[in-house]
Amino acid sequence: MSKLLTDLIEALRCLPGVGGKSAQRMAFHLLERERERGLRLASALEQAMQRIGNCTRCRNFSEEPVCSICASSSRDRHVLCVVESPTELAAIEQATGYRGQYFVLLGRLSPLDGLGPEELGLGLLTERLAEGEIEEMIIATNPTVEGEATAHYLAQLARAAGVKPTRLAHGVPLGGELEYVDRGTLAHAFGSRQSL
Numbered sequence: 001m002s003k004l005l006t007d008l009i010e011a012l013r014c015l016p017g018v019g020g021k022s023a024q025r026m027a028f029h030l031l032e033r034e035r036e037r038g039l040r041l042a043s044a045l046e047q048a049m050q051r052i053g054n055c056t057r058c059r060n061f062s063e064e065p066v067c068s069i070c071a072s073s074s075r076d077r078h079v080l081c082v083v084e085s086p087t088e089l090a091a092i093e094q095a096t097g098y099r100g101q102y103f104v105l106l107g108r109l110s111p112l113d114g115l116g117p118e119e120l121g122l123g124l125l126t127e128r129l130a131e132g133e134i135e136e137m138i139i140a141t142n143p144t145v146e147g148e149a150t151a152h153y154l155a156q157l158a159r160a161a162g163v164k165p166t167r168l169a170h171g172v173p174l175g176g177e178l179e180y181v182d183r184g185t186l187a188h189a190f191g192s193r194q195s196l
Contacts, residue, residue, distance in 0.1 A: 005031075057128070059104040059121050061086050069102060076100040080128070080163075081138040082154055084108050084147065088140060100138070103128065108141055108150040120150075122157065129161035136164045143170045143188065 005027060012023035030038035054060065055067035062068075069075060079100030083089050089102050105120040107113075117123070128134065137158040141147035151167060158165035171189025172181055181189075 054104075054106075058102045059106055059124070060089055060102060074099070077133050078135040079138065080134045080136070081140055082125070083140045084142060084150075088142075092140065101134075105141075105150070108144070108146040109153060110146045117153070122153075125154075126157060126161070129158065129163050134161075134163050136166055138166050138168065140168045 008027045008030075009020070009023045012018055012026050013020065015023075018026070030041075051063050052061050053063070055062040055070055056065050057070040058067060060067050060069065064071075076099050080103055081089075081092065081098060081100055082103045082105065083092065084105050084107060086104055089104060092098055103121075103125050105122075107115045107120055109115060109117070109120065129137070137154065139151045139154050139158075141151045141154070155165040155167075169192070171185060171192060172178065178186065
């Protein structure tokens with residue numbers, strides 16, 4: 001196999017869920033049938049890697065120093081939703097009517113992975129909370145051990161700044177039946193029950 005082909009296969013392996021066989025299949029497909037699209041892909045990748053950075057205000061992906069969400073005057077500046085990744089921000093934008101601001105952690109507290117408060121940009125978040133404009137901070141971290149630890153830490157930051165911390169609800173899915181919900185989810189939902 002040529003060195004260029006080997007390099008292409010290795011480069012494709014950096015994508016999540018792509019092993020050696022999948023990378024080889026993709027490389028062969030591009031070379032056999034999709035050379036023009038492959039060149040477009042290469043150009044788009046190069047442009048994205050060079051020009052997309054992080055918003056200086058919320059840390060979301062952006063080509064500009066301040067992203068379009070942070071720059072928008074139509075967003076509610078009194079509510080801030082904290083998410084682990086840009087993927088989750090996109091999911092909230094697509095699935096809900098949320099019109100507030102965001103802060104993207106780009107991870108979750110995980111000392112074993114070298115992710116502490118500094119790596120998550122919590123200094124910048126503290127500065128934002130200290131501005132006094134935010135009244136509620138919605139904590140939308142994942143319901144994992146690290147996500148829950150991160151949520152607890154974020155709630156402490158919010159309270160210290162005089163901001164009301166709230167947490168996304170977790171538990172029984174809409175339309176779900178209790179007998180089919182896993183034990184952990186059901187226990188969490190039961191423990192987090194609310195008054196009606």
